Amino acid sequence: MRIGLTGFGTSVEQVVRQAERAEADGFAALWYPSAVLGDPLVAMALAGRATSSIELGTAVLPSYTCHPVLQAGRATGTAAAIGGRRFTLGIGPSHRPVIQDRYGMSFATPGRHTEEYIGVLAPLLRGEAVSFDGQEYRVRAQPPALPEGGPVPLLLAALGPRLLRVAGQRTAGTILWMGTATAIEKHVAPRIREAAAAAGRAQPRIVAGLPVAVHDDVAEARAEAASVYSVYGTLPNYQRILAHGGVAGPGDAVLVGDEAAVEAGIRALFEAGATDVWAAPFPVGDDRSASRKRTRALLTGLAAG
Template structure:
């Protein structure tokens, strides 16, 4: 299994140590969201120099507050600073409460906005000279220098963004999508879009809360405390409904080692190519709980 971890370090030193430890344990990747250290890219570049092969990715950076030309330059600069291939840019349009509520930007056309964004960004990261006049995004005669390839994954859960991901990106990065949602909704739409665009078979990176714990009810309660906020966001609510999950705890991977292994395999059988583990500590000894989950995941990598 290709299994990666969700990184939430409190400092650059901690991010570097986490990446080194994950590589040593055999994990395929570590992923960082836009809130890590205010912006994770500088610290990821440092970690890239301290590791040799592990993939370091963003899951996700927001599109709206950053022009696609600037975003492409940031991604290319991070890959160059790492000094090796292995940086993956995961991005998405985020959510209306953040984009409109915090940034004061319009969120009226997230599908159109994201499609225009990807058209510009992916062309630039392929080394093309891009001129594009859109309703939301424009660039004229832009070009970005790329020292290493930068794969792009789109946070795509709905039908339109799955089409955009298949047509322009290298795949999709998911959250709260169960095996059922991947098999019946995500994979068919993403593969159809990639095929129609003549694109290679896309990656599907499935991120879910995961806890190895003997008391499933206790693990569900811990998941509700850790991930319950996502239940109120419409994008996650819809994908949970598609997957038959009432709450994030229903979508989570919970149970003992045998049960969790079986559930992880079901994600791959449904069409996921990678698993991104959002490890949920359970019980009084959080470190011991976290280590038990991480140990199982490490034993399954490869």
């Protein structure tokens, strides 16, 4: 099973140490939110130079705040620093409260924006020149130099039908957050696979990201998750993917329970069509250290098994 963790760190040194430990423990990947150290790419490059096999990916960098030509250069530069095909670029449009309310940019057409963004970015990451005329972007650009190992893999954060189609047609797959096994089986996998097949592309990756906690009191764990991850229940895209998963909110989507229950939940994600699981451990209860240790021990065993 390909199991990864959330990449984190409040210093470059901590990011590097986490990567070294995750690789030693057998984890397949680390997935870094855009907020890590303000921008995770420099720290990821350094972590990549301190490791040899673990995949390092972004989950995800927002598209609106970085022109696709610049994004391609940043991605190929990071991949070159790491070496080989171990860097994966995950991007997504983010959400109206971030892009429009915080940054003051229009979020009127996120679907069209993202589709055109991928139309520019994907060929550049393959080393192809771009001549693109759309409503959002008009671009003439030569590709950046590809790193050793070839093109940079691209994943799209896709929760709805349009972006799942784009992900299947034009990228290596999708990276999800808050998508349950039911949502993957009934909504995500059929759409992205159909789009990839129609485009003559290989079977797409489906990276399933969910919070995880090994804790015997399931009600307590779900209540903690409902509080910690409450924002995802307020954003329309996440509301829809939660509904596809048959759950009312983030507290119901998370993988919690004893070791057997959490392992069963992880295996269910793979059975539903996930190619990778991105586990985001969160602590629960009065003894949060013990909760962390139990969760880490289970995930390490599954990653190494």
